Amino acid sequence: MTLATALKTGDLTQLPSRRDEDWRWTDLRGLIRQVPPASPAFDDDVAAGPFDGLAADEILFVNGRQRHAAASGAGEVVALRFVSATEGTAHAAAYAIVVEPDTTLVLLESHEGQAGGYFSDVTLDIAVGEGARVERIVLVDDDAEAIDVVTAEVDLAPGATFNQTVLTAGARRQRIETRVNHPGAHANVRLDGVYALAAQRHADQTTIVTHGGVDGVTSQLTKGVVDDQARGVFQGRIVVQPGADQTDARMGHHALILSDKAEVDAKPELLIFADDVACAHGNTIGALDDEQIFYARQRGIPEAEARAMLTQAFLGEVVERIEHEGARAVATAWVAARLGRAE
Amino acid sequence: MAAVKQTIETVAALEKYEHGFTSQIDQEFAPKGLSEDIVRFISAKKGEPQWMLDWRLDAYRRWLELEEPTWAKVSHPPIDYQDTYYYAAPKEKTGPKSLDEVDPEILAVYAKLGIPLKEQAVLAGVEGAPRYAVDAVFDSVSVVTTFKKELAAVGVIFCSMSEAIREHPELVRQYLGSVVPTSDNYFACLNSAVFSDGSFVYIPPGVRCPMELSTYFRINAKDSGQFERTLIIADKGAYCSYLEGCTAPMRDENQLHAAVVELVLLDDAEIKYSTVQNWYPGDPETGKGGIYNFVTKRADCRGDRSKVSWTQVETGSAITWKYPSCVLRGEGSSGEFYSIAVTNGHQQADTGTKMIHLGANTRSRIVAKGISAGKSSSTYRGLVSAHPKAKGARNFTQCDSLLIGKTCAAHTVPYIEARNGHSVFEHEATTTRLSDDQLFYCQQRGLSQEEAVALLVNGFVKDVLQQLPMEFAVEAQKLVAISLEGSVG
Numbered sequence A: 001m002t003l004a005t006a007l008k009t010g011d012l013t014q015l016p017s018r019r020d021e022d023w024r025w026t027d028l029r030g031l032i033r034q035v036p037p038a039s040p041a042f043d044d045d046v047a048a049g050p051f052d053g054l055a056a057d058e059i060l061f062v063n064g065r066q067r068h069a070a071a072s073g074a075g076e077v078v079a080l081r082f083v084s085a086t087e088g089t090a091h092a093a094a095y096a097i098v099v100e101p102d103t104t105l106v107l108l109e110s111h112e113g114q115a116g117g118y119f120s121d122v123t124l125d126i127a128v129g130e131g132a133r134v135e136r137i138v139l140v141d142d143d144a145e146a147i148d149v150v151t152a153e154v155d156l157a158p159g160a161t162f163n164q165t166v167l168t169a170g171a172r173r174q175r176i177e178t179r180v181n182h183p184g185a186h187a188n189v190r191l192d193g194v195y196a197l198a199a200q201r202h203a204d205q206t207t208i209v210t211h212g213g214v215d216g217v218t219s220q221l222t223k224g225v226v227d228d229q230a231r232g233v234f235q236g237r238i239v240v241q242p243g244a245d246q247t248d249a250r251m252g253h254h255a256l257i258l259s260d261k262a263e264v265d266a267k268p269e270l271l272i273f274a275d276d277v278a279c280a281h282g283n284t285i286g287a288l289d290d291e292q293i294f295y296a297r298q299r300g301i302p303e304a305e306a307r308a309m310l311t312q313a314f315l316g317e318v319v320e321r322i323e324h325e326g327a328r329a330v331a332t333a334w335v336a337a338r339l340g341r342a343e
Numbered sequence B: 001m002a003a004v005k006q007t008i009e010t011v012a013a014l015e016k017y018e019h020g021f022t023s024q025i026d027q028e029f030a031p032k033g034l035s036e037d038i039v040r041f042i043s044a045k046k047g048e049p050q051w052m053l054d055w056r057l058d059a060y061r062r063w064l065e066l067e068e069p070t071w072a073k074v075s076h077p078p079i080d081y082q083d084t085y086y087y088a089a090p091k092e093k094t095g096p097k098s099l100d101e102v103d104p105e106i107l108a109v110y111a112k113l114g115i116p117l118k119e120q121a122v123l124a125g126v127e128g129a130p131r132y133a134v135d136a137v138f139d140s141v142s143v144v145t146t147f148k149k150e151l152a153a154v155g156v157i158f159c160s161m162s163e164a165i166r167e168h169p170e171l172v173r174q175y176l177g178s179v180v181p182t183s184d185n186y187f188a189c190l191n192s193a194v195f196s197d198g199s200f201v202y203i204p205p206g207v208r209c210p211m212e213l214s215t216y217f218r219i220n221a222k223d224s225g226q227f228e229r230t231l232i233i234a235d236k237g238a239y240c241s242y243l244e245g246c247t248a249p250m251r252d253e254n255q256l257h258a259a260v261v262e263l264v265l266l267d268d269a270e271i272k273y274s275t276v277q278n279w280y281p282g283d284p285e286t287g288k289g290g291i292y293n294f295v296t297k298r299a300d301c302r303g304d305r306s307k308v309s310w311t312q313v314e315t316g317s318a319i320t321w322k323y324p325s326c327v328l329r330g331e332g333s334s335g336e337f338y339s340i341a342v343t344n345g346h347q348q349a350d351t352g353t354k355m356i357h358l359g360a361n362t363r364s365r366i367v368a369k370g371i372s373a374g375k376s377s378s379t380y381r382g383l384v385s386a387h388p389k390a391k392g393a394r395n396f397t398q399c400d401s402l403l404i405g406k407t408c409a410a411h412t413v414p415y416i417e418a419r420n421g422h423s424v425f426e427h428e429a430t431t432t433r434l435s436d437d438q439l440f441y442c443q444q445r446g447l448s449q450e451e452a453v454a455l456l457v458n459g460f461v462k463d464v465l466q467q468l469p470m471e472f473a474v475e476a477q478k479l480v481a482i483s484l485e486g487s488v489g
Helices: A003-009 A290-298 A303-319 A325-338 B002-013 B036-045 B050-065 B104-113 B119-123 B148-153 B161-167 B169-175 B186-194 B436-444 B449-460 B470-483
Strands: A057-062 A077-084 A090-099 A104-113 A119-128 A133-141 A147-156 A161-168 A173-182 A188-197 A202-211 A217-226 A231-240 A248-257 A263-272 A278-286 B027-029 B088-090 B132-138 B141-145 B157-160 B199-203 B212-218 B229-234 B239-247 B254-257 B260-265 B270-277 B290-301 B307-314 B319-322 B325-328 B334-343 B348-351 B354-357 B363-373 B377-386 B394-404 B409-418 B424-433
Touching: A003 A090, A003 A119, A003 A147, A057 A090, A077 A090, A077 A119, A090 A104, A104 A119, A104 A147, A119 A133, A119 A161, A133 A147, A133 A173, A133 A325, A161 A173, A161 A202, A161 A303, A161 A325, A173 A188, A188 A202, A188 A231, A188 A303, A188 A325, A202 A217, A217 A231, A217 A263, A217 A303, A231 A248, A231 A278, A248 A263, A248 A303, A263 A278, A263 B394, A263 B424, A278 B409, A290 A303, A303 A325, B036 B050, B036 B186, B050 B186, B132 B148, B132 B157, B141 B157, B141 B161, B148 B157, B157 B161, B161 B169, B161 B199, B161 B229, B169 B199, B169 B229, B186 B260, B186 B290, B199 B212, B199 B239, B229 B239, B229 B270, B260 B270, B260 B307, B270 B290, B270 B470, B290 B307, B290 B334, B307 B319, B307 B348, B307 B470, B325 B334, B325 B363, B334 B348, B334 B377, B334 B470, B354 B363, B363 B377, B363 B409, B363 B449, B377 B394, B377 B424, B394 B409, B394 B449, B409 B424, B436 B449, B449 B470
Parallel strands: A057 A077, A077 A104, A090 A119, A104 A133, A119 A147, A133 A161, A147 A173, A161 A188, A173 A202, A188 A217, A202 A231, A217 A248, A231 A263, A248 A278, B132 B212, B199 B229, B212 B239, B229 B260, B239 B270, B254 B290, B260 B290, B270 B307, B290 B319, B290 B325, B307 B334, B319 B348, B325 B354, B334 B363, B348 B377, B354 B377, B363 B394, B377 B409, B394 B424
Antiparallel strands: A263 B409, A278 B424, B027 B088, B132 B141, B157 B199
């Protein structure tokens, strides 16, 4: 029941629909009337990616096809790019990453729409070895008419650290799903997200963290801003399996709705099967605080600018948690651009 | 502290489930199973008019087309809907009569349950003591409704549903099914087809109901299901407080209880609806038996500035599937939901609320406390949604779960759908266990382990208990303690 299966078989009944609990706010079956033709091979040059110049190695997929062989013994900073280059076509890609024990990896992942109305499905498998450290930064810049599903399955070994920040501006329909198998055992997970949506864009950030053993930490913070008729979706699920005691899991989702036609749907779930845990989630959805805007205007800042400033500061809290300095600068500029502010 | 002390004493004195007795009462049954003929039988038995029968038959036909929902986090063997009696009534009682005519055996049952059915018995208390009007429902029929005359003097109609269909058909036809439509969901649809009795309340404009109204449900007959239907209408500016309690005998078979409660609120009306649910939860060791409690409760705040408050203490039932909801249609209307769900043994509870903000400046508050012990599981499932027109809507939700023991589970599944830029929704949830430090502190001060648990748990649920009417609060506090008996160590 995935987009990839439907693309492969052409069978629309394979698409997840509103009736599937985990897809109730991201209906693909109701939207897609027919599967577009498969994307052709694309050999021309593609424009530089958003993280250009930050990574020593680059793994590039264009229209679902890997361009050059994976860099072996990749360095500490790797750019992983998925480019959609042909209008109105569909492609799927899958990639696996193994991070050796006690090593460090910064994964600068980008999904770049360089054409209109494509379908893209990307599946990633990331295995993080014992004591290894991974920071994954995912920047999704899709075309407004694109349909994009990105699914990552992350397996952590004891003592591993996995930090992730997803930044997206949405698409016609978009889902970015991260599933983490958390072994406990002093492994540490941070899953963050930012969405800044306008026009009729839709973005769904879904995370599932399954704590399977004692002594695990998970911290999640997702923030979003929706304007016009956009729709933001956040689904976070933390599962604590029997015996996964001493789990410390925290999840926060906060959203601003800037227009009366925009929508935010949230489902922060806790499924707890062990008793010695500390789990919490918080969720707030609202508008910008009128008093803050009044304060700014009183100080001579025009209303539009005050709004942009407050919105940027709101999202900034998540961006600041990015550890890699270069990536943080890219993310900050990207957020500013989305909100119509030059950095 | 007096209440706490009393709780502790009660815990020590009481058995695990004190209402588990059965009574030998001559009863009349409809044949087992469900078919159009059974629906006709129930309707004929109650001497209903043709429109009511048509309504039931329509519901039955729709029910046949529906599928049983499976999304709740509960598991149970498939229910055989043909293996249940849909109608069981004490013999020769067609409707509520005066107290003198009620079978003394039934009166004995209620006396044993501590429910005051004799008006003078209540009045004999201290002057100014709160009084309760009671509608007692025994299996499929209402056996007695008290204080009817006194209530009628101020224009309040309080009677059984069967009587309302006979005496006030215009009100029933106007409002029945207008909050929970026939085919709203599988169990509500089943209820619409076979509902037997329940309470009907109408509070006229501007009247503040002079006493607490209450219903007491008792399942007695073996293999029978109870399908009661309650309809409360608060006209403009009216107020009433309504209490609901329920118990059932201990049996190895599962029994089905599928009720529908509809509340209608016009301008400036207010209803406070409190439930203490204590159906038989099944055998704590084996999980055998117990009631399946699949209930649809919904309040429709049609009028501006109307206010509804649901308070529930859920300690019983093998399986609870219940989401008292508020449809906040009227401008400035507000909804509240206060809940304590305690599960122990093999109980499963999937409960919560829906706050549907349709009107401008509507407000809602949710405070849900779940306590799981033993091998049980408790889920909070709630929806808060704001329509594009619900500008200025506000919601605050707080869900806290407390886990006692290694084998229980607690889940929180909130859904939030915000569809306009002028609402504020806040939600917070925590899951923790009973703190060892606190337990140790209490035990150090001379409390036994169970006393300490009762004390801490009472503190945990205090926010909700405070919302209950006084007498209920004391009973609820005892119930919470009893339900958790033997859950530590």
